Amino acid sequence: MPHVVLVADYAEAVLGLVDAVGPGRATTYGDVAEVLRDAGWGGGPRTVGAVMARHGGAVAWWRVVRADGAMPLCDPAEALARHRCEGTALTRGGRIDLRLARADLPVARCPRR
């Protein structure tokens, strides 16, 4: 079959990783993209963001933040509230403290290889 991986499959992988991030923890678009990249998928941070925009509602989207710890732009207030409930480590600027909250992502597997 084609060497091109359908977005649906990529999206499934993204959601799987996000789902693996437990309460009180967080990961970044870049981290997710890197894992998927090592697994043989293409894409970058922005591609992960695109997937979240389309299918994010099915998972804990607020646990995926930017590399600087800032909340996703879609709904910062909602995300911040969620993290406060979960007790996620935050900095005084109201951003995620990735030093403490960064989650270890499971190893993704390639679509076909």
Add this chain to the structure above:
DNA sequence: CGTGTGACACGTA
């Protein structure tokens, strides 16, 4: 096949 766009990342000022 060029151009614009996006829930990003990173170096530099």
Add this chain to the structure above:
DNA sequence: TTACGTGCCACAC
């Protein structure tokens, strides 16, 4: 610390 420019990948026109 914030602001701006550049690189990045995939997709819609």
